[in-house]
Amino acid sequence: xxxxxxxxxxxxxxxxxxxxxxxxxxxxxxxxxxxxxxxxxxxxxxxxxxxxxxxxxxxxxxxxxxxxxxxxxxxxxxxxxxxxxxxxxxxxxxxxxxxxxxxxxxxxxxxxxxxxxxxxxxxxxxxxxxxxxxx
Numbered sequence: 001x002x003x004x005x006x007x008x009x010x011x012x013x014x015x016x017x018x019x020x021x022x023x024x025x026x027x028x029x030x031x032x033x034x035x036x037x038x039x040x041x042x043x044x045x046x047x048x049x050x051x052x053x054x055x056x057x058x059x060x061x062x063x064x065x066x067x068x069x070x071x072x073x074x075x076x077x078x079x080x081x082x083x084x085x086x087x088x089x090x091x092x093x094x095x096x097x098x099x100x101x102x103x104x105x106x107x108x109x110x111x112x113x114x115x116x117x118x119x120x121x122x123x124x125x126x127x128x129x130x131x132x133x134x135x
Contacts, residue, residue, distance in 0.1 A: 001073040001119065002127045003039060005033035006055060011078035012037055016111055018076075023047060026122045032066070034059035054090045064094040067103060074124065075105045075111050 003026065007015035019026060019041045025063045026047055033041060035054035042049045053059035066072045075098055079091070096103045104124065105114035 001034065001124070002030045002066075002071055003074045003076065004072045005031060005037055005049070005076050006060060006063065007034075007037045007078040008055075008080035008083070010083065012040055014059075015076070015078050017038050018078075018112060019045050019047065021086070022116050032063065032072075034063065038066055060090050060094060064097055067094065067097045067101060070101055072103060072117060073089040074119070075103055077105060077107050077114075077135070078109065078112070079107045092126060 005015060007017070015037055023045045026045075030050075030051065031041075031047055032038070032050040035051050035057070036050040037055075038051035041047060042051075052062040063072065063075075067075070075094075076090075077094075095105060097103075104115055107113050115124065
């Protein structure tokens with residue numbers, strides 16, 4: 001699976017800790033991330049992560065583009081709900097794209113853990129159910 005990682009500044013350390021905890025599961029998949037998040041996770045875990053620009057420079061839009069081309073299978077986007085972000089309309093567009101393409105999204109650690117456990121068990125092979133000819 002192709003998994004995208006994004007975290008607002010206040011949630012980057014949480015993303016790092018999450019990826020450390022689930023490094024074994026994540027290592028079996030293709031990972032991409034916005035710049036700073038990807039750098040922090042890669043340095044802490046040794047995971048191979050394709051890094052895009054940082055979110056404020058358009059990295060979130062680069063990931064959104066991959067979502068629109070069905071190149072992302074799962075999005076882990078740890079959001080900071082307490083701080084208004086100048087690029088929040090981009091976030092909303094990304095969530096809309098995920099809804100259009102049936103991409104599972106976690107915006108907090110509780111949902112991320114549910115998805116990662118499902119991924120580990122093999123429960124998230126949903127594209128075969130939704131579109132058997134996808135692969």
